[in-house]
Amino acid sequence: MAISKLERRNKIKRRIRKSLSGDAERPRLSVYRSNKEFYAQIIDDKTDKTLLSVTSLNVKEAHGIPKIDQAKLVGKLAAEKAVEAGINKVVFDRNGYLYHGRVKAFADAAREAGLKF
Structure with a gap:
């Protein structure tokens, strides 16, 4: 019996998250990609707080350009916001992708x- 793409991604996601967590000194940078948009969050798993989030919906230059360029803009903006907030090191969570x-x-x-x- 074949599993769906979503079930496969969730299985990979659970396997990754077993060994990956963020704390105050190295929060987790989690990404999500939908068919149209790209989202990123920096999360402190010890306190279950989202420290900052960025989406391609909030970036004005991201509208009407290829999706890979949207992701680059979101990555640049996320890093700039993180450095501004005093976060230099993160743990990257590709979220099963x-x-x-x-x-x-x-x-x-x-x-x-x-x-x-």
Whole structure:
């Protein structure tokens, strides 16, 4: 019996999250990609608080451009906001997605803008 794409991603996500968590000194940078938008959150798992979040919905330049470029803009903005908030090191949570395409573009842009992971 074949499993659906969503079930497969959730299985991968659970496996990744077993060994990955964020704390005050190294919060977790979690990404989500829908068919149209790209979202990122920096989360402190010890206190269950979202420290900051960025989406392609909030970036005016992200409308009407290819999705991979949207992810790059969101990555750059997320890193700038994080550095501004005093967060330099994070743990990257790809959320069950393959490290490829938009997820990789986001991560590369965040690293270029100053985040370390």
